[in-house]
Amino acid sequence: MNSPVTQLRHLDGVRILDLFAGPGGLDVAAHFLGFKSIGIEWDRNACETRYAAGLPTIHADVSVMRTSRFDEIPKSVDVLAGGPPCQSFSVAGKGKGRRALNEVKEFIHRLVDGDDEARIDEDLRALDDSRTALVLEPLRWLLKAIETDGRDPYKVIVLEQVPAALPLWEVYAKLLRGGEGRLNGVKYEAECWQLKTEQFGIPQTRTRAVLVARRPGHGAIEPLETTHLPFDLHRGKRNTSQPDLFSADSDTSGSKQRWLSMADALDAASKLKGSPLDPSRLRRGGKMKFFVVSNYGSGGDPKNRGRRLSSEPAFTVTGKISRNRVYTSTEDYEAARSDRFTIPESGVLQTFPHNFPWSGSDQAQQVGNAVPPRLGMHVLSRALRGNAPSDDELAASVTWPHVPPTTTAELRVIGCGDQGQCPPDSHKVTRSHRKSAP
Structure with a gap:
C-alpha cells in the first residue's frame, strides 16, 4: 500500500469532493482555478483516465462510500460537487425520471423530514429506473456530514444535471434556505439556473441545470455572466449542396x-x-x-x-x-x-485540454459523461470566489500538465488498493450508473 506520507502528499489540502466524478470535468476545472479535489467514480475506465491525469480518485460506488466508507473522505473537504447520472431525466433517454419528478420531490422532503431511510430505500427500488434515485445522493451526503461527529457541514454545494432536473434543484434550494428537519438549522444561500454552454465559450450547444448553494456570510449568489452570444437552434434549414x-x-x-x-x-x-x-x-x-x-x-x-x-x-x-x-x-x-x-x-x-490523457476503454462514453471543464470553471469560480475565472486561467486551461507514471501508480493504489484491487463490496450497488449522460 501507499505510505501515509504518499497519501498525505496527494490528498493534503483537498477541498472539493466530486461525486459521480467521471473522467474529471469538474476536477479539471478546479485544477485550473487552483483548488484541489478528489472524485468518487464507479466506472473503472474513467478512473484510469483520472489516474493518468493525476486526479485523486476513489474507485467506488457513491452510495457505498456514504454508508460504509465515509470516514475515508479527507476532513479538509468543504465543497460538495457533482452531477448525478442523468439518463432517466434526459430528453435523449426514455424519460422515466421526468415522469417521476413529483415522486422524487417527495423523496427529497422525506429525507429532510427524517423519514426512515430503510423504508425510503425500499420505495426507491420500486421506481421504474433505479438510477433516478441517484439524484438524491448529494442531499444524503450533506445530511451525513451534518449528522457525523467531527465533520462540519459543507460550506459550498455545486450540482449540475440536464434541464429536466431543474425543478428538483429548486426543491433542493428551498429546503437548503430553510435549514429545517435533519438539516438541523444549517442554512444556505442557494440559487439555480439553466446555463447554455455556448454562451461560455464552449464549442457545442448543451443546456445544464445548475445549483449553487453557499453558507451565509459571503453575500448573495449572483448569476453567472455569460461571455458569448447564444446560438440560434431554430435557424432556417440549409441545403447542404448550396x-x-x-x-x-x-x-x-x-x-x-x-x-x-x-x-x-x-x-x-x-x-x-x-x-x-x-x-x-x-x-x-x-x-x-x-x-x-x-x-x-x-x-x-x-x-x-x-x-x-x-x-x-x-x-x-x-x-x-x-x-x-x-x-x-x-x-x-x-x-x-x-x-x-x-x-x-x-x-x-467538451473543452478538455488538447493533450488530456484519455485512458481505458469506452473513451467516447467518458467524454460524453463529463461536465465541460470550461463551464465548470465558471460555475466553481462563482461559487467559491464570487467572480468569473480570469482570462489567464481560461487561457491556461487548454493544456494539461505532464503527469509522471509514478504519480499515476500512486493514485491508482489510493483509489483501488494494491495492484488495482478495490476494497470488498465497494461496487455492490447498481452496475449501470455510468452509461451515457448527455
Missing part, C-alpha cells in the same frame, strides 16, 4: 463574443505544442470546412438527422459522439465518405 454551406453568422453586436465554432476550436487546439490533433482530413483549400450529421433523429423522426456546419458549435457531445458522421464533401452528400471525430477532438469540443 455554395453557402460553410457560411457563418458574423453577428458580434454588443460586448459579447460570438459563440465558438467547431472549426475555430479544433484549429486552435491542433496548433498547440505537442497536440495529438491532426485535422488535416477536415480541411478544404487550407481551411477547416466540414459538416456533421447527428446520430440522433429529431421531430420524432429517427431518420431526420440534424446537421451542423464546421462554422457552428457542435451538437451536444454525448457518449455517442463517435457515431456522428463528419463530411467534407458538399457535392454528393449520400455518396460522400464520412469520417468520425477522434477522442482528442471530441474532448476539445
Whole structure:
C-alpha cells in the first residue's frame, strides 16, 4: 500500500469532493482555478483516465462510500460537487425520471423530514429506473456530514444535471434556505439556473441545470455572466449542396463574443505544442470546412438527422459522439465518405485540454459523461470566489500538465488498493450508473 506520507502528499489540502466524478470535468476545472479535489467514480475506465491525469480518485460506488466508507473522505473537504447520472431525466433517454419528478420531490422532503431511510430505500427500488434515485445522493451526503461527529457541514454545494432536473434543484434550494428537519438549522444561500454552454465559450450547444448553494456570510449568489452570444437552434434549414454551406453568422453586436465554432476550436487546439490533433482530413483549400450529421433523429423522426456546419458549435457531445458522421464533401452528400471525430477532438469540443490523457476503454462514453471543464470553471469560480475565472486561467486551461507514471501508480493504489484491487463490496450497488449522460 501507499505510505501515509504518499497519501498525505496527494490528498493534503483537498477541498472539493466530486461525486459521480467521471473522467474529471469538474476536477479539471478546479485544477485550473487552483483548488484541489478528489472524485468518487464507479466506472473503472474513467478512473484510469483520472489516474493518468493525476486526479485523486476513489474507485467506488457513491452510495457505498456514504454508508460504509465515509470516514475515508479527507476532513479538509468543504465543497460538495457533482452531477448525478442523468439518463432517466434526459430528453435523449426514455424519460422515466421526468415522469417521476413529483415522486422524487417527495423523496427529497422525506429525507429532510427524517423519514426512515430503510423504508425510503425500499420505495426507491420500486421506481421504474433505479438510477433516478441517484439524484438524491448529494442531499444524503450533506445530511451525513451534518449528522457525523467531527465533520462540519459543507460550506459550498455545486450540482449540475440536464434541464429536466431543474425543478428538483429548486426543491433542493428551498429546503437548503430553510435549514429545517435533519438539516438541523444549517442554512444556505442557494440559487439555480439553466446555463447554455455556448454562451461560455464552449464549442457545442448543451443546456445544464445548475445549483449553487453557499453558507451565509459571503453575500448573495449572483448569476453567472455569460461571455458569448447564444446560438440560434431554430435557424432556417440549409441545403447542404448550396455554395453557402460553410457560411457563418458574423453577428458580434454588443460586448459579447460570438459563440465558438467547431472549426475555430479544433484549429486552435491542433496548433498547440505537442497536440495529438491532426485535422488535416477536415480541411478544404487550407481551411477547416466540414459538416456533421447527428446520430440522433429529431421531430420524432429517427431518420431526420440534424446537421451542423464546421462554422457552428457542435451538437451536444454525448457518449455517442463517435457515431456522428463528419463530411467534407458538399457535392454528393449520400455518396460522400464520412469520417468520425477522434477522442482528442471530441474532448476539445467538451473543452478538455488538447493533450488530456484519455485512458481505458469506452473513451467516447467518458467524454460524453463529463461536465465541460470550461463551464465548470465558471460555475466553481462563482461559487467559491464570487467572480468569473480570469482570462489567464481560461487561457491556461487548454493544456494539461505532464503527469509522471509514478504519480499515476500512486493514485491508482489510493483509489483501488494494491495492484488495482478495490476494497470488498465497494461496487455492490447498481452496475449501470455510468452509461451515457448527455
